[in-house]
Amino acid sequence: MPALEIDDLRVTYRGSRGDIPAVRGISFSLEPGDTLGLAGESGCGKSTVAAAVLRLLPADTEVTGRILVDGEDILTMSFGKLRAVRWAGASIVFQGAMHSLNPVHRIGRQIAEPIVLHENVTAEAAEKRAVELMSQVGLPAWRARSYPHELSGGQRQRVMIAMALACAPQLIIADEATTALDVMIQAQVLKLLKGLVSERGIALVMISHDLSVLADTCEQLAVMYAGKLVEQGPSKEVFAAAKHPYAAALSAAFPTVGDPAERRNPHGLAGDPPDPSALPTGCPFHPRCPVVMDECSSATVELRHARPDWRAACLRVEDRAATTTTTAMALGEA
Template structure:
């Protein structure tokens, strides 16, 4: 359904996404993780050309056989909502505070499905029920809903025109654990029952391990490790992935809770130059890491990692 080839995004000449490539099949979920500033949201918004006009974007985004980066604006507007939609982080800022939920749910249906107001209202009621909210609340305004309920409404809006692809940018951020579990169950059910494809962006590796089939770890605007989600988290091959996994304390393990692994420093900015972008923060970095070309190498069945230790045999597949 989706094939991304060498996607690159820069702001004012400063690179933010540096050659990201991946594929996604119908009925599958791809998780994307990494620190803030690693390029996750920029990559996701670049897929549907939702970035500012000042962003420089190159590469190919082949969605259902069509390159969205070269598509005409009229065609791109037709693809958004009806074929691919986005669940933005921060549901309160994404919803219009002076319009009812019903009006906001009906708008994309009326625009893309060319239906009547009565039919759009019926579809909006179905969407509310599908995310566990009573249809009577279509008359309500965003401030009358809790954070978890607003996030469910955002998911309902993303589903309004029955898209084939949903990009969910941290949909469980700032939600309590009970609501977070409900949102994950909802997304899992949609993938299972409707066969849609989902790109899920999150800082929470436990959420991605539970929800996603494949996981991509981003650092410095690049994918540094990719593979089956549970395998990748349970047995990371890249030192950055190990650091991310180690930052989460294990339940029932007092030692990890009191002394989480963590990682000093910040993600890189600007031109990275030669070598591995993670080398300045990596305790295992050698000369080959700082000077050689680093790409995604095979690191096991259906797995890749951008670490020279994989080639040197120090990370066993």
């Protein structure tokens, strides 16, 4: 049974300017032990998907489709059942741990709290378990008596991961969990997440705008634009030879280390993402697309196969699939 299955998810916010379609029909699933990276520019709908999985969106938000966690639909379950699923079935690691931790409670107590709420154990047993979890994420036991402000950014993020693991969930969603960290601490946290997935068979959805991080951490990569998936496939291959022009532009924005030519002439993506309340007709990326065709402004393009395990929502996907780069071929043969 999939740890997470999302089927035709649509999320519409109610605002003073009218309805804002933030997510417009996305579908994917993860088995236990699977890792999926969800990428895209700010405003593409990534965090909305994360919040929808555990029903953390505003009360007046319209959400349709299905979100199955261990086979049960999050959108139709009672609030009591939902509380049982949060932490125990699925948990989220948010960006900016300082804003997620209670500043007046010690770290050990905060990690122990979900254990006490979801499991029939004493406070003493929960605190002992909290210390064990801290050890798993590389924090010494004496830090259990620390307050959040006494920890570094990387240590606080490790606390959030320990809290996410507290009730042994089968699904973890990491929403920009390493964005605010320096490069060295980011590498440590990513290594920790990869190790936990491997050891515990946890399904991981990692959300970021950084394709290079996702390609290094996750087996699958899904790219969102204007509330829809525009590409999904093996992460390293998508990063090296994306089939959708938007995903290719995101990949090209990362320079090759040590290449002076790229340093002098950095790549970028012109323009801005469209306003969700005033999307262009046809492919929403066509006003910014470097390979746009006349029909792109009117045709509705759904995900189509570049190969069985790789899909992209582009009219040129067959052409781009036929011109796979040498790098992608090498990755496929490895």
